[in-house]
Amino acid sequence: MNELEILKITKNSYEDMNKLLKNANISKEESNKLEKSMNALKNIYNSTYSKIFNHNELITNECCKNCNNNLLVSDNIDYSYQCVECDENYYDFEVDTNNVWYKKGKEENKKINSSFCLELDYDNKDKTIFIGTETGAGAKCKCNTIGELIDSIKFYCYNYLDYGKRYSIEIWETDWHRNVGEGYIYNNDFDNYDEALRTARKLFEDYNYASIEILDNKGEAIYCRDNESEDFYFENERISCVDNELLSKYIDNWTNYKEQDLKVDKLYCRGDDSYIGIDNSTGNCWIEEFQTEKEVQEWLLGKTLEKEDLDNEI
Ligand SMILES: [Zn+2]
Numbered sequence: 001m002n003e004l005e006i007l008k009i010t011k012n013s014y015e016d017m018n019k020l021l022k023n024a025n026i027s028k029e030e031s032n033k034l035e036k037s038m039n040a041l042k043n044i045y046n047s048t049y050s051k052i053f054n055h056n057e058l059i060t061n062e063c064c065k066n067c068n069n070n071l072l073v074s075d076n077i078d079y080s081y082q083c084v085e086c087d088e089n090y091y092d093f094e095v096d097t098n099n100v101w102y103k104k105g106k107e108e109n110k111k112i113n114s115s116f117c118l119e120l121d122y123d124n125k126d127k128t129i130f131i132g133t134e135t136g137a138g139a140k141c142k143c144n145t146i147g148e149l150i151d152s153i154k155f156y157c158y159n160y161l162d163y164g165k166r167y168s169i170e171i172w173e174t175d176w177h178r179n180v181g182e183g184y185i186y187n188n189d190f191d192n193y194d195e196a197l198r199t200a201r202k203l204f205e206d207y208n209y210a211s212i213e214i215l216d217n218k219g220e221a222i223y224c225r226d227n228e229s230e231d232f233y234f235e236n237e238r239i240s241c242v243d244n245e246l247l248s249k250y251i252d253n254w255t256n257y258k259e260q261d262l263k264v265d266k267l268y269c270r271g272d273d274s275y276i277g278i279d280n281s282t283g284n285c286w287i288e289e290f291q292t293e294k295e296v297q298e299w300l301l302g303k304t305l306e307k308e309d310l311d312n313e314i
Helices: 003-023 028-051 146-159 175-180 193-207 244-255 293-300 307-313
Strands: 059-063 070-073 081-083 088-090 118-123 128-133 139-142 168-172 211-215 221-225 230-234 237-242 266-270 275-279 286-290
Touching (some): 003 028, 128 146, 168 193, 193 211, 193 221, 237 293, 244 266, 244 275, 266 293, 286 293
Parallel strands (some): 237 266
Antiparallel strands (some): 059 070, 081 088, 118 128, 128 139, 168 211, 211 221, 266 275
């Protein structure tokens, strides 16, 4: 969970408890407990806020009514926004917006991030409509009137349509779990691939799991890690990140015409301050060094062609 998400959840819980405290008929003892919890939330909010060094993350779309500058998320949980220029805090009702930063976005405001083709198939005999997409699950609804047809499509769009690209993480705790296929989905999913990758790597290293995968919104594995290697799956391509020893062995086998244990032809390893990539897809075992992981992956995917390669090929 990133800092902004923690702020959102904390602020929402704080607001809910505040509403209860002010409006519900509760005992003195219960009020005290609620106030204690609210204090804990306030501390979490403050410490999370102080961890955010890049204040760009805190800039909202809303503007200050005095100076017209963009408002920031407030550093005080009792308020919602702050203007740094005017040194002023605002409640959300003081700001002209129906899209308050910590409130859950409305379904209809969700962005659509992928192409799709909506299929509608009405059966007049059954009075049912089938709605589906080429990749997503379909739904069948009873439907007698045009109004019901529109409602059915609305229902489908809100409940079935995959809007954005989202990533989830699946974990197999031990080899036994892996062998019997008992993985479980990590309780957080991600809009951002880099964040999913960072989390998957950290979980794998911290808990010593047998294997871990990142799944895309179609449930397909695009990253798999076990004790031997990390494999990245792109369209029709697979790239493996291995340790130094395996990489040396790979080069050794290639030099000595030995069969490879590792059945891949695009791999790299993380060095101390660089990445060594091997592209053996043409059987020539090209080796290159890069500064970043992104660079080595792009080279292996053929998105960049180094000048040296061009020279070598000629
Ligand atoms: Zn201002």
